[in-house]
Amino acid sequence: MDLKCIFSLAILVSQISLSSTQNVNVVIQGATSIGETDDNFVCVTLDWWPTEKCNYNQSFNPLRIKVGGSLQDQVVYEVGEVKNCPNFMKNKDSLFGFSQGCLPMERWDELNKFFNQTGVKVTFGLNALLERNRSQIEKGLWFGDWPSQNARDFMKYTISRGYKVDSYEFGNQLSGAGMGASVEVEQYGKDIVVLKNLVKELHPDPKTQAKVLGPSGYYDEKWFNSFLEVSGHDVVDGVIYHIYNLGPGDDPNMITKSQDPSYLNQVAQTYKGVLNIVNKFKPQSGAWVSEFGGALHGGAKDLSPTFADGFWYLDQLGMASTYNHKAFCSALLWHRLIGSTILAVTQESNPNLRVYAHCAKKKPGISIIFINLLNDSSFNITLSNYEHQSHNLRSTDVAKPNFEFRGSKDREEYHLAVLAGNIQGQIVLLNDVPMVPTETFDIPAMEPKLVNASTPISITAHSIVYVTIRDFQAPAYA
Structure with a gap:
């Protein structure tokens, strides 16, 4: 049987608290998809x-x-x-x-x-x-x-x-x-x-x-x-x-x-x-x-x-x-x-950090959503690439990182948080800008923050972050 080369994306997460720093390893397997949603999901x-x-x-x-x-x-x-x-x-x-x-x-x-x-x-x-x-x-x-x-x-x-x-x-x-x-x-x-x-x-x-x-x-x-x-x-x-x-x-x-x-x-x-x-x-x-x-x-x-x-x-x-x-x-x-x-995502450590990944919509790359359920801890995320060779790679197999992911294109980040830290408030901040209807009651423009790919992704407490990486080559969307 031919060897199957599986490329995946590992996300190394540091949870920073007053008492300790916890490293969380998240693996996104980009070689094959685990399913498809409808276009009108x-x-x-x-x-x-x-x-x-x-x-x-x-x-x-x-x-x-x-x-x-x-x-x-x-x-x-x-x-x-x-x-x-x-x-x-x-x-x-x-x-x-x-x-x-x-x-x-x-x-x-x-x-x-x-x-x-x-x-x-x-x-x-x-x-x-x-x-x-x-x-x-x-x-x-x-x-x-x-x-x-x-x-x-x-x-x-x-x-x-x-x-x-x-x-x-x-x-x-x-x-x-x-x-x-x-x-x-x-x-x-x-x-x-x-x-x-x-x-x-x-x-x-x-x-x-x-x-x-x-x-x-x-x-x-x-x-x-x-x-x-x-x-x-x-x-x-x-x-x-x-x-x-x-x-x-x-x-x-x-x-x-x-x-x-x-x-x-x-x-x-x-x-x-x-x-x-x-x-x-x-x-x-x-x-x-x-x-x-x-x-x-x-x-x-x-x-x-x-x-x-x-x-x-x-x-x-x-x-x-x-x-x-x-x-x-x-x-x-x-x-x-x-x-x-x-795309399949595995995480071994912190259940309060929810992570899901798909191929990006209509354009190359992948899109990841991070949900931080904690009210007192932030996460600093760095990315690493995985390359794993196996006759049959199962979803339970653990790939080992062999080099740090170094993208050449800026990441597109959308950070959603709440005004004054009150999660029961109704005004949402997108990249620190309040999202309120325009004078004509239209939805305001929702533009990403472009971030240098060499810097960590910061997930603050009680926030939701979408990240799109355009130059991650996932064979699943090829």
Whole structure:
């Protein structure tokens, strides 16, 4: 067998404290990738909520938008036989405290004008509870076959207007025990086959055919496996699920959880479980996290709108990508700098320094994100090159440094910190400049700091740093 020459990048990190200096060795293997993300890896959800509930929004371009969310299984579409089109009304006896609502086609036209102007990809969440019956025996269970006529009429209208829907999501949080409502796995699997056949009928050209996604709920290993067995091969294009791993938004320990590496690592078991299912059933589009809010029930007021929210969020973006997830819904610099090819990273020492690496987006080189969860320690980072020869280099093999990395081009660095050191503040500093909207309410320019490649990378306490090295030759992106 031919020898395989593996080039990697080692990062030597010194943690400086009053008591000691700890050296942390991080290795980025640049020879081969460990996975690929979708071009629209970062996306947002346009949730169905009436004005009484809406309390947040987010936007950047380009991206994927998922239309749906909590109330999507209570939305009918004003097309075909549907003539009465009521608004959502508060109703404590209904799912999530709101009555059934309706999407007028005039409103759908307006949304598509926005979609076309911004160039987004659209994932549309269909109502999977329509005309089902609520069980009087088992709380939260809904039963009966899914009638597809309203969805058919909606799709036909969408096609007739030339609107582009990249994918259809079947229901919201109906898997396992569900969230307020659930459907038995055999019934859900049978119904998603009906949806797939409908999509194939209305989109006969495989090149333009919308994807079918499911189950869009919390991961339940037994339920997910049974679902894919029932639905069969070539039905589900992407396995999608939700993660809210920080728990309820009113948890007083929320801010502590978001900076605890042991707690953040727990969700890796979910990523691994979904990846195993994807490898077993091989859906075309792999695994997607279609909702990831961290905190349940609209977020956490002391975390979600603050700088501290970036610690867990960016850490989860990095972690999900290493488990070969294709899309991650709901990070502007990430979207601009981080390419789709994922590189393996190993670190043996400090769990409070989170490091993820990808090939750079569109240009040569690699991009690295460093997240410092510590509030009292900084890191000085120097780079070394690795060259390791082996018949079969495994991810657990440890390469040995043989020369210091000496790049000839300046590094591009983006240092994100918070004003006055308050991580629960809302004004973010980029390279010491406050990031505030322009006079026209546009996102301000986000330019890197160019740093001599021979100097260490400085990661201050409670900061997030993106670094792009243009002259690092990683064969994985060649």
